[in-house]
Amino acid sequence: MSLPITYLFVPGDRPDRFAKALAAGAHRVILDLEDAVTPDRKAEARVAIRSAQLDWQRVAIRVNPADADCWLDDLATVAATGAATVVIPKAERASDLEKAAAVIGRPIEVLPQIETARGLDVLDELLAAPGVRRVAFGHLDFALDIGAEPEWEALTLARQRLVWRSRLAEREAPVDSVTVMLDPERTKADAQAASAVGFGGKLLIHPAQVAPTRAAFAPGAAQMDWARRVLEALAEGGTGAVALDGKMIDKPVEDAARRILSKAGEL
Numbered sequence: 001m002s003l004p005i006t007y008l009f010v011p012g013d014r015p016d017r018f019a020k021a022l023a024a025g026a027h028r029v030i031l032d033l034e035d036a037v038t039p040d041r042k043a044e045a046r047v048a049i050r051s052a053q054l055d056w057q058r059v060a061i062r063v064n065p066a067d068a069d070c071w072l073d074d075l076a077t078v079a080a081t082g083a084a085t086v087v088i089p090k091a092e093r094a095s096d097l098e099k100a101a102a103v104i105g106r107p108i109e110v111l112p113q114i115e116t117a118r119g120l121d122v123l124d125e126l127l128a129a130p131g132v133r134r135v136a137f138g139h140l141d142f143a144l145d146i147g148a149e150p151e152w153e154a155l156t157l158a159r160q161r162l163v164w165r166s167r168l169a170e171r172e173a174p175v176d177s178v179t180v181m182l183d184p185e186r187t188k189a190d191a192q193a194a195s196a197v198g199f200g201g202k203l204l205i206h207p208a209q210v211a212p213t214r215a216a217f218a219p220g221a222a223q224m225d226w227a228r229r230v231l232e233a234l235a236e237g238g239t240g241a242v243a244l245d246g247k248m249i250d251k252p253v254e255d256a257a258r259r260i261l262s263k264a265g266e267l
Contacts, residue, residue, distance in 0.1 A: 002265045003172055004028045005201040005217045006210050007060065007136070011036035012045035018052055022059075024207035025214070030060045033074050034089050042070055046077040056082030060111065065089050066096040075103040085109040089138065092118045097129040109133055111175075115141035120158055127169040136203060137162055139177035152193060163198035173200025180205070184212045191216030200263075219260045230257035 004027035010017045012033045021029040031052075037045045042064070049061065061083045063074035078086050088100055091112035101110055110131035114120055115138035126135060142158060143150035162174045176194035179187045179202075191202050191213040202213050219227070233244045234254060242249045261267045 002262050002267070003134075003200055005263070006204055006213050007175060007201060008204045008207065008210060009036060009062075009178075012049055012061075013037050013041045015048040015052055018054060021207065022055060025210045026204065026207075027201075028058055028060050028085065030062050030087060030203075031083075032062045033070075033077070034062050034064050043073075046073060049077055050080050052081070057084045059083045060085035060087050060109075062087035062089060062113075063100070066091075066093070066099075072103065075100055078108070079104045079106065083108070085111050087111045087113055087136065089113045090115045090119065090141065091126055091135075092116060092122060094122070094125040094129040097126065097132065101131045107131075111136055113138045114158075114162060116145045117142075120161060123161065123165045124169065127166060127171050132171065134166065134172040134174050134200065135162060136175035137177045137199075138203075140180075142177075152190075156197075159194075159197055159199070167198075173198055175199065175201040175203060178203045178205050179209065182206050182208055184208060188212035188216045217263060219264055223260050224264060227257035227260040230254065231261070 006026040007028045007030055008021050008024060008026035009030045009032050010021040012031045018031065031049050033042060033045055061078045061081065063078065063086060064070050066088070086100060086104060086108055088097060088110060091097065091114065097110050097112060101108065108131060110129065111134065112126045112132060113136045114123065126132065137159060139155055140150050143155060148154040166172070166174050176199040179190045187209045194202055195217050204210060204213060230244055230249055230253060233242050234249060258267055
């Protein structure tokens with residue numbers, strides 16, 4: 001099954017937008033109980049989410065941070081739905097991820113969002129927590145936490161660490177942060193940059209960002225052709241050593257080919 005690439009946020013207190021967001025073409029829609037909802041409307045948002053009739057397998061819910069007074073209420077809301085994923089913002093403790101999964105009380109993907117220096121420092125522990133397939137980056141809060149500008153150049157090392165440690169933990173490629181500007185070309189450029197350093201998806205804040213992001217992460221025709229030829233050569237080669245275009249096909253080459261085809265939904 002191919003991994004989600006596009007994750008589109010929608011405010012949890014705007015049920016009129018839930019179905020529209022799902023129709024926008026994103027792989028996942030994140031119903032947000034955190035930043036997109038003011039404190040005085042969070043209870044209303046929880047009611048709206050509980051009442052929604054949606055294709056829950058395409059839905060994630062972002063709860064408030066673990067130290068928020070409403071955290072358990074948020075988790076109870078997730079438990080009352082069929083949401084496929086719970087997003088934990090400002091994740092800093094594996095025990096919080098374990099508690100979230102226990103409170104929800106059913107199988108669910110846990111998606112920690114790395115938004116602080118401490119979160120990045122304990123990344124290995126978060127990646128090892130039950131239910132975690134991948135992590136997401138929150139560059140705006142991360143930059144604020146470390147006193148940096150929220151530009152790509154200032155946060156390159158943090159992004160590379162997310163990719164590197166995810167790979168070593170044998171987890172899926174992480175999800176990059178949002179692009180605040182709605183310009184399609186800027187969105188596509190940011191998505192291409194994320195893909196180039198090894199991210200496997202991107203958080204979005206507007207439906208107009210879905211198409212350029214999907215295009216940026218989609219493998220090119222030459223990549224697809226190469227990946228298919230690699231797997232065909234392996235299938236025809238049996239158990240012996242296999243070469244393609246004069247180069248040996250080892251396990252990393254096979255894995256790269258499979259990742260390309262998985263992105264395109266062929267695996």
